[in-house]
Amino acid sequence: MKKLLTLLLATLFLFGLVACGTANNEGDSADNANGSAEGNEEETGSENEETTSITIGAMSVPHAEILEEARPLLKEKGIEIKIEEYQEFVLPNEDLANGVIDANYFQHTPYLEQQMEEKDFDFANLGGIHIEPMGIYSKNIDSLDKVEEGTTVIMSRSVSDHGRILSLLQQEELVKIDEDVDPVDATIEDIVENPRDLQFDASIDAGLLPQFYEREANAIVAINTNYAIEAGLVPSEDALIVESSDSPYANVIAARSEDKDNEALHTLVDVLRSEEIQTFMEEEYDGAIVPVSE
Template identity: 50%
Template sequence: MKKWWGALLAVVLVLALAACGGKDGAQGDQEKKELVVGASNVPHAEILEKAKPILKEKGVNLKIVTFQDYILPNKALENKEIDANYFQHIPYLEAQMKENGYDFVNAGGIHIEPIGIYSKKYKSLEELPEGATIIMSNSVADHGRILSMLQEKGLIKLKDGIDKTKATVKDIVENPKKLKFKTDVDAGLLPQVYQNNEGDAVVINANYALDAGLDPAKDPIAVESPKNNPYVNIIAVRKGDENRKDIKTLVEVLQSKEIQDFIKKEYKGAVIPATE
């Protein structure tokens, strides 16, 4: 009798452990395979949605979390709420790491969004009058690219030898038209500022322009050149995670011909593949 009860208890214990182990193992595998990526609505989340079924075939279940600003995606990455983010360019990432002490790395470049200058009052930069107000975002990391574009167009001159990606309004040494710069507007509000006809020209990032129904390839009165453009939008991860298999797979898929061709076809020049 004792032997029978002992055998029965042993069988029950084995089954219980197997059930628990199987459940935990399945959950563990699922958690490892789910990749949570934070992204801006447009174009980043749209590009990720296109990549989702391809990643699924490769064993990676992609979960996309969208953000409306440029601050929270890095905070979420730092707090391990997401595994990676896809919304920022390299100079912005570098500025954020310096300012906040983030230990992030660039896992791979995906696309470029040439920034544009919009105006409801003038059809070209040359038409801007003396004392015109140019409104741009409070993201200092974008100021250098904007000022570089204005220098290329002959409207201002920056200090000789300045790192153009780090230039600010204070680095302007020549300003023949006495242009004024308003730099305290959140980047996500710039399309609304433009629609409200504020200022004489508004500089809008392509992702926010697209999200607001603007055409960054046709609507601006000036667009920065994509040639040798350092403002590549990247996949950012915590240092060390760039070697994770799922992160490498994500970058490989986003850099694949299928996704890069989708970017060209879908955005018609408003967003440009980084591989070009």
């Protein structure tokens, strides 16, 4: 009888331990379940903070640099940007047309319009961001008075730039353009007076112009500001002639026409026109870049 009672008490004791263990396990499971729910809520909360990603094609200088400066401001607005950098003018529009990028930032309005006409691109101009005043430089000639008869003028093969270059030369009375021609559309053939018999070489890729500036020391060379900056030139100091700030050649954000109302792209334009970014452009490029506010 005594042995039976001992066995009974031992059984009850073991049962109590099992019950306590089960209760604790249930409590742990409940805690784990609660913890998992809280974790899921946090993850769900993060997922609900929507981020829009856009890919922008840009020339390395200054466009990609400006976009990098704008990156944190865009992130605050829920927009992540990927920047595809280019070194020349042809690919950004082709990649935009083919859907490789969502927009590009490298070209002025006349070039965009020329490309749309020549290549049948269906693009929309979302707005100007800055002007890169065109400059005319020379390695050896330090004054326009020293431009001799027969001096060669070297400029890019991009016809959309010819009018602005010829307008600068006309401004200094080095040539005269046909009055019936819009200066924006002017070409070498539209020169009606050339008192110093300037010779024109318009066969050069824009990115190579700084090399010709170094190589052809007695020529005058029209260089796009982005390439001038890369070559260490300061337009306001080094150019014989430089475009004024009221130039119609604003660099723009271009997108496919189907995306002309894209909210993220319009936010990009707004941020690039913001006071913070305009101040950055003015201070960083020392007048070589002129911000556009509208």
